[in-house]
Amino acid sequence: MIEKKPRILITGIALEASTYSPARTRIQDFVRRDGQEILDQYPFFAPGHPVREAADWLPLVHFRSIPGGSVPSADYTEMKQTILSAVADALDEGPVDGLYFDIHGAMSVDGVDDPEGDLLLALRGLIGPDVLVSSGMDLHGNVSWTLAHQLDIPSCYRMAPHEDWLETKERAAANLLERLALPEATRRPIKAWVPVPILLPGEKTSTRLEPAKSLYEEVAVIAGRPGVLDAALWIGYAWADEPRNRAVVMVTGDDADAVASHAGRLAADMWNRRDEFRFVAPSAPLAECLAAAEASTKRPYFISDSGDNPTAGGAGDVTWTLHKLLEHPPIAAGTVQAIYASIPDPAAVDHCICAGVGGSVSVEVGARVDGTQSGPARLDGIVEHLAQGDPVAIDEAVIRVGGLRIIVTRRRKPYHLESDFLRNGLDARTADVVVVKIGYLEPELFDMASDWMLALTPGGVDQDLHRLGHRRIARPMFPFDDGGVAPDLSARLVPASNQPAGVER
Template identity: 30%
Template sequence: MTKRVAIAGFLHETNTFAPTKARYENFEQGGGYLPISRGGEILERCGGVNLGISGFIGYAQQAGWELVPLLWTGAIPSAHVEKSAYERIAGEIEERLRTAGPVDGLLLDLHGAMVAEHVDDGEGELLARLRAVVGPSVPIAASLDLHGNITQTMVDKSDVLVAFRTYPHIDMAETGERAAAQLGRLMTRGKPFAKTFRQLPFMIPLPWQCTMIEPAKSLYAQIDGVETGAVSSASILTGFPAADFEDCLPSILVYADTQGAANSAANKLEREFLDREGRFAGKAYQPDEAIAEAQRLAAAASRPVVIADTQDNPGAGGDSDTTGMLRALLKGGATRAAIGVIVDPDSAKRAHSAGQGARVELSLGGKSNIPGDAPLSATYQVDKLSDGRFKATGPYYGGADMNLGPSACLSIDGVRIVVATYKAQMADREIYRFVGIDPEDQAILVNKSSVHFRADFEPIAEAILVATAPGPMALNAADLPFTRLKPGIRLSPNGPAFKREEAIKRAG
């Protein structure tokens, strides 16, 4: 008998310390995601791109399910989702599910680290509302980002949560397939899995969560060893360390036929995780140091040295407009260098008004009021203009159609700058090429990204450095003004424990 399965998605990664909140129009536009899609639009737009919802669709078609597409939307990371935006989107998903008729299962494409102005646990709240619609017997499965901050409510109100296993996230669609497969098992077995949920006691800086390098590489390799026999699904989530609430933590999820099997697998993964705590660290450079080291390496290299401008990563809530690394490039006399993306709608507009080949005075970037940052006022050459539309072909975006709005390549003193109207993480070489910059021909590339860029840039990189120019996504969580974390949590691997009373006093 054909299974009737509803599918929906609502994705946002929330940095509660970021300068700009997520408005409804951000979900409409989509940023690095697709624009908001309803009903049949989901099936038309989501196939063949690297998203969980795409994996749902592919698996369901192979399984012969009848899909009931509700609503799918995502916005690029930022501060809290505005209450009006959350309620409008969550309310529409709930209403569409309510009027969809009986379903055998519900598949959700979620992030796992959404915080709204009025709700700390964005996904838990959504799951609770949707559970109330379908009732206790309809299985609910969800795909999650590896950076999810998992709550007990999320675990209780769903039947299985399945997380990415790669960072850069090149397995988003694959994770959607795995989540759909778990839903299929639940619909066939007619009863829920046993569950085990564990939280880990320390936070991990984003660059060192990368699964292409140790210790995360070997940690994630442990999943295959436990996901056998009675264990149906296991996930490790390294967490998103920039959300000020109690469940901002790494975690482990295991689903199995028996509670004993679930507990045993979770015990093994927890031991492997804890044994690696001290190895979740790495070398980071101050801006001038990063440029000097990149120039030293580039002098004898035939490939570009890539620098991650990690603290202004738009994939972690930054506005992608700080100028610290651009200043360091100019101060160091770097040539054959490029940086992107600096998001500055006014500068992009003025570049278009001036025209290609013109010289124009601009106060570029630096408009997010980040301490230690400011606009860089100078005369720039307009090298190339673009409407901002192109296809991102690298492994992370996976063929997504991008729209960065009116954009330009500006240059100054041997440094070329990708300037755009809308935010997108510099995680694809096409984000240089669409404004005429060939990334392979540069000596130094500065990417506003923490890790996702590695998927497309590591194959061409002589070396990869991490730099800490001023920005809203502190590399070390101990530098963030937390007040609401779980007491005793270590703010970095083997680092200081969080003391709530002292933190509240410091906050004023």
């Protein structure tokens, strides 16, 4: 007798969004994938892989965008209805056993405090309470009580930068298959949930250094303990002002005492080490970073323009740092050779294309979306390079002004790879200073940098959270409050998704 494979749906919306950026992430900013396109993203869904062969995977529709601003309500509703319609069609073909809920966990939607929870509740209305739901989230996501209740098998990354993201996505799929192989009465793991009143930017919680390094090592140890299925620690997302924004620990398994004790202990460890969190690199205002770079003999010297980091939700076109670089005498005179990556401005790119390589241009760039810090920057320079066909930037132009080479793009793009520079005719290794709109350096840039600093610049993902003015997060919250009163870090056992949610306590 041939054993019937479980039928598992795949869908979701993945976005990290800042409520402090004036940018909006519209539906056209998302990459929509349907059917096979979804499976093609993940090696573990390739034919012949054990995960792929263990189930009948039903990829429906998925939306993903690079981080940005909040999603307008109408755009979210349109994506939500598209997903629900696809699920309804799939259910017409027969019942399903599981849902692979592919999300980031820090999407913000105008007027909706918990979009991922809202979407999963709507999906539950179609698939019912008995279908198992698994998700491998970003550790900068948020886990509300609603999401903790509706998710049967939650998990998240254990590294920042997220070098284990594919491993986590595969673990979420493997965990789902493992539980679906059990008798229906014992499939749902017990879930322990502990909110931790800490809200910190990712640049202070990188697993490259303590205390995050050992905390996440402990997550992996707990996941291997008897009676435990998986363990997760979400740092949370610091640049949104919503009640769910905070750190969360969850442990799942079949032993209630074990999952509760492990979750409570890990939460207590994080709380007790809260004062140890530091920036992943030396940090200072931009002027001090430039002075340190010029005084150093190490080349290239990288500087992160952290306040407008598009990989964290910044608009990407804040010009505050660019103005400072253009005004900086050693760069203006060319005695310091610098690269700035990047600034989006479609009109400026069109001017560069018309001028051609070697042509002179006088264009204003940036501050079209986020002009809260400064206005557009005027570039009077020479077009040194043009590139077309990048899937994110679309078109790129390099404008040289004095000793500064500015990459101008048609669409907002983070620059994480050496090939991003080489494609634009720039050898970043020979530059004196490379300024990138990013927080902690992604692995390839980290390896390229002889030294680096994190510049504390303004923008929608400002590292100085006190400047942003959170008003709706739960209080007290570290580091906004002194933390003098110890919080209740006892584990809450979350009811199974097919049981009433109860009340968060």
